[in-house]
Amino acid sequence: MKIGFIGVGNMSSAIIKGLLAVDFVKPADIYVHSGTKSKYEAFAKEYGLTTCESNSEVVQSADYVMLGIKPYILTDILKEIKETVRQENVILISMVTGISLAEMQADLENDDAKIVRIMPNVNVEINEGMTALKPNKAVKESEFQDTVDIFTALGQVIELPEKDFSIFVALAGSSPAFIYFFIDSLARAGVKYGLTKKQADQIVAQAVLGSAKKVLTTDKTPFELVDDVCSPGGTTIAGLLALEEAGFMTSVVKAVDATVQKDQNK
Ligand SMILES: NC(=O)C1=CN([C@@H]2O[C@H](COP(=O)(O)OP(=O)(O)OC[C@H]3O[C@@H](n4cnc5c(N)ncnc54)[C@H](OP(=O)(O)O)[C@@H]3O)[C@@H](O)[C@H]2O)C=CC1
Numbered sequence: 001m002k003i004g005f006i007g008v009g010n011m012s013s014a015i016i017k018g019l020l021a022v023d024f025v026k027p028a029d030i031y032v033h034s035g036t037k038s039k040y041e042a043f044a045k046e047y048g049l050t051t052c053e054s055n056s057e058v059v060q061s062a063d064y065v066m067l068g069i070k071p072y073i074l075t076d077i078l079k080e081i082k083e084t085v086r087q088e089n090v091i092l093i094s095m096v097t098g099i100s101l102a103e104m105q106a107d108l109e110n111d112d113a114k115i116v117r118i119m120p121n122v123n124v125e126i127n128e129g130m131t132a133l134k135p136n137k138a139v140k141e142s143e144f145q146d147t148v149d150i151f152t153a154l155g156q157v158i159e160l161p162e163k164d165f166s167i168f169v170a171l172a173g174s175s176p177a178f179i180y181f182f183i184d185s186l187a188r189a190g191v192k193y194g195l196t197k198k199q200a201d202q203i204v205a206q207a208v209l210g211s212a213k214k215v216l217t218t219d220k221t222p223f224e225l226v227d228d229v230c231s232p233g234g235t236t237i238a239g240l241l242a243l244e245e246a247g248f249m250t251s252v253v254k255a256v257d258a259t260v261q262k263d264q265n266k
C-alpha cells in the first residue's frame, strides 16, 4: 500500500511516525508534499520517505492520500488536485476539521471522488490514538477496510456519522490538549508543595494512565470509581468538593461547548 500526505505538520507527522513504528508500510512507500519544500524535504530525509514536487504528484503516486492541511486552505488544494483525482483511482482521507464529505465533493466537482473523513488525535504517534471514520458512498468496502486497518494500527477506531464529528473533535481530537493541561496543572500543584516538576509530571502522568486503564477495563462507571477512592471523612472527598466548588465539571463542559462551536463555524 502506498500512502501519501498533502501537508506534513503536527498531525500528519504523528500518523507517519506511528505507521513506521509498527512497520505498517515501508518508509519509501510514504509520499509527502507540503507548503515549504525545506521542511518536508528535511522530514522525508530523516525518515526515509519519498518526496513529491506537488500535491498532484502525491495523488498520482499513492493509493491513499491524507489531507493534513488547515481548513482554510482545503478548498484551494482540492481545486488544485481535482483533475488528477479524476484520473487516478485514489482514496482521499481528510483529517480536516469542520469540512463535510459533501463540501469536499463540491470543491472537487466530483460526486464519484472517493473520500473518507477522519478525525484522529496526536496519540497515533505512540499507537494509542482514537480515530473516527466516515466514508462517502463512492468508497468501496475493501477500500474503507484498508483505511480502518491503517488507523487500527495506530490505536482505537470508531465509525461515526458526520453529525457526531464535532463532539468527537472535542472528546478525542482536541482533548489531548485538555488532558495535558490537566496533567500540567496537577503537577504544578505538586511543585507548590516542593516536588520537582519532573517528579510531579511523572507521578501525575502515571496516575492518569492508570485511571484511564481502569476505566477501560472495569464494568464500573467513572462515578462509581470516584466513590471507591473517596474514603469517608478522607482526603479525596475534601479535594473533590473543592474541585467542584471551583466549577470543575462546568469548566470541562464549557471547553467542549467552545470546541464544538468552533468546529461548526469553520
Ligand atoms: N494537530 C492535531 O492534534 C490535530 C489536527 N487535526 C487537523 O489536521 C489538519 C492539520 O493540522 P496540523 O497538522 O495540526 O497543522 P500544521 O499547521 O501542523 O500543518 C499544516 C500542514 O499544511 C501544510 N501546507 C500549507 N500549505 C500547503 C499547501 N499549499 N500544499 C500542501 N501543504 C500545505 C503545511 O506545510 P509547511 O509547514 O511545510 O508550510 C503543514 O505541513 C487540520 O485540519 C487540523 O484541524 C485533526 C486532529 C488533530
Ligand SMILES: O=C(O)[C@@H]1CCC=N1
Binding pocket: 097, 169, 173, 174
Ligand atoms: O485545534 C485544532 O483545530 C485541531 C483539531 C483537533 C486538534 N487540533
